[in-house]
Amino acid sequence: MEEEKYDILDSIPDLDNLKSFTDRYFSKRYIIDFNQIKNNDIMIMFHSNRIALLSLAPSHFFFKKQEEYKINFSAGKIDRLNNAVKGKSKKGGQYLVPNSVICKVEYADGTSFDIPCGMKGTLIEVNEELIEHPELLKDMPDADGFIAVILSSIAISEATKNELLTHEEYLEALKSCESSHVE
């Protein structure tokens, strides 16, 4: 029949321009020096449907330190692992503000640092894979090493997206930081 000539092989894209899963569906935004801590840089990836993924930005000081670490989702009184959402409206998810700590990175040397979420929203899920496989945070920060899924209203999602640094602005900001250091 007429459609028989259609084959999946007629849909081969340009392999030089392959985009990763997150680059296909998300737009990346950045916060640098969060809470005035140098290189406390996070990245939030926004889906057009207002789902957001929290990650560490490539410039985060975490990537410079070579030391065994573990991820602890217990942030003070709140255990992020207890987060549960119900139904379409995601009732019961923990409420987040930009300062809310999602997890701690705890080094073998006894030091640690907090990862804040950087935006208002509801916590939908945390990446529990990081407990068993903490190396994902270092190896695939903008993919399987994401930290949490956050959902906010369209208004907040759009406002946050506009407020935070785009990829270009982020690169620009990093450059000017470096140069100011040199001086």
Add this chain to the structure above:
Amino acid sequence: MIERSIIRLCKDLGCCDACCVRYLGLKNPSSYENVHQFVQKYLDKDTNSQSQTLGNEGHADPDPNLLKETSADRDNSPVDINTAQPNNGASESQTIDTKTEVDVGTSSIPPAKRMKMDDVCVTCLGILQEKTWPEAFAMVQDVLEKKRYECETIACALSSPIAAILRERAVSLHLEQACPGYEQKSLMPLKEAWKWLFGRKLADIVGKRLDSGAVAPLLVTLNVEYPDDGQELEVVRALAPALFESRSKQRRRFSVEFTRRSVEQALGGATAGAMAAAGWRAPPRPAARARPVSAAAWHAPLLLGGRYVKLSRALPQTPWLVAGRRMMHSSVQEIIFEPVAAAYGLSPEEGEQRLKLISAGREDVDVRCLGTGRPFALEIADPRRTPDAEELQRVCERISAERKVIVRTLMPITREDLTLLKQGEQTKCKTYEALCVKLGADGAPATVTPLDLANINAYRNTPEGDAARVRLLQRTPLRVLHRRPLHARRRALLALHARAVPRRPALFALRVRAEAGTYVKEWAHGELRRTRPALADALGARADILALDVADVDLPWPPNQ
């Protein structure tokens, strides 16, 4: 002879001939063919000694003896209609007068321009009286001319004033008192009598055949209103004050005070005594007649079954709107709707409102649906005509002309068939073709080896003999998570086969047979490990998906093909 008494009493109250027959309890349509003659026959028997001459107006002068005669059986003194009338202006000058009816059977007489108040039936408010009809006929004709149905049969329905219920009840109670042996239950409902009287005539005028609503798909609804409706219904409040008090306290639940239901409820326990106490020993002369205010016509929906092949990777199933703006300039739905709407006599704008696409699932915008296509049904509401098989074939050709969507056949289906479609969505397997890429640790394309393919083709995470090759746990994909609950669902791949892609060392093609509801794309790229296991586990390396086609939807459809 009870019939005679009933007719006599009805006439005395001011009922039209048709209502007399209704109160007799006659339910066969033939009794309504010539109600005037029918009633006159009984009255003639009463008055044959007086050698009546009957004009169009159907005189039947009241015989004072007759009144006595009809109520002689009763213990009570004869009901004096004069005093039974409440003191409203319309009835002041009223005497016992049966000169109220225009012959319903003589249609050739042009209707009087304006009906005298005395002529308006006290119970149907003129609805069953032929001279009130031309206005309604014109309204219905107007609607039918606009909508141009080809359907040859019609059914008709009446939305009548609520006051008619009250009046009907008042007459019934009166008859019950004045005529022993009369049973209220035997009353032929107004709507039924109207269908046989008005409906039959209407059908002639519009050139269609009258049938019952259960048979004729084309339904004409006439909405009739009575100006004094609200005012008269105040009587009902007096009959059941508690009911209306409690209703008024629940404003939110009962926004309208007098509804058919509330009035019927209030009248349920009403007695002649209670009605009399409320000032209604007999229904008063209507101050005006009920008048048609609108007519509507509606053809029962029709259903079509078919399958669509989607050849575009930039075509959503339904118009894709983000914040009111469309993201793609067309959709499967729109491509199908337009020619179908035309075949059913609907304009494109009407089609958008009247047509509904019901499909066994949907594919993403960028996924094609090949093979025999995806089963779907169309519901066409208020069709103006019904195309035959040959025409439906031409509709398919028009849909397929652009080669974005191909529909090979369309055929009429039943509403029961729809369950098959919806069940199929949830239970039937689908076969997919996926174009995938192997990735190195750095995320760059890597060469697929024969061993890689062999790994995939040998891969299973279930015991030998299990119907499923791979059992998955899938979290609700991020792309739909904003509108669906977060769950981890168990799904299964029943078959999985990989083959090399010629001249493209990093690519491989997969044929996957998956249980209904499996998100194949998410399985292929793993969605940040939110689907486990993923294609990467079968391959032993990172992988991603580049293109997806639905190759087959495993559902026999349309039924009885």
